[in-house]
Amino acid sequence: LAVYIEGVRLLEGSGxxxxxxxxxxxxxxxxxxxxxxxxxLYAVQNEPSGSAPAPLERSKNLADLQDVPTARANLGVYSKAEADQKAPAGMVAHFARQTAPSGWLKANGAAVSRAAYATLFSAIGTTFGNGDGFNTFNLPDLRGEFLRGWDDGRGVDGGRGFGSWQADELRSHNHSLYGNDRGTNSGQKLAPGLYRDDAEDYVGAADERTIRHTGGNETRPRNRALLACIKY
Incomplete structure (x- = not known):
């Protein structure tokens, strides 16, 4: 049964x-x-079963669905909360494109609005920069950087603060040079340093020579450049 008062449908209930x-x-x-x-007042009945279901009102934009979760399940769509769990604010990802996709920002160190990106600000705070100190905060700047897992107390990369930047570094090491002489060898020594001869270490004298350098201005593995973004 559908009941109308002055053209406006009344729903069945105690209200x-x-x-x-x-x-x-x-x-x-x-x-x-x-x-x-x-x-x-109009009471309209056209359902053989004797109970006409209430229609959805356009002005309510699906807010009057009787069972929203079931409706989503029938349509095969996620709720906003479910979607946020799969890609929560603060998540970092790399994309094979030059622009940030919808819902993401370039991780380029920019200062962005704390109000406009409140969910992201709640997630990362001022870890990567305080912005202007009032209205903005900074995104992480991942341009040209490799990412490394935070040590978090393990002791492999101790002393690092979460989100901190680290300069490139070559691990401390030495090279063994083999020769026939443990003394001053002006024809072989390159500089004062630690050399190896017959499995014994010794310190040689200087000879104003240097090892020819090779390589570039950093140590790096093979890589490919993609766009780093952060979810807001």
């Missing part, structure tokens, strides 16, 4: 703007409030 069927007389109903004399 003021609703109606209820009579418990004894099937052809009788009770309105939630009184209406002025002359008010037009």
């Amino acid at each position: 003021v703007d609703q109606w209820q069927p009579d418990a004894i007389v099937e052809t009788r109903l009770t309105l939630g409030k009184s209406y002025p004399a002359g008010t037009e």
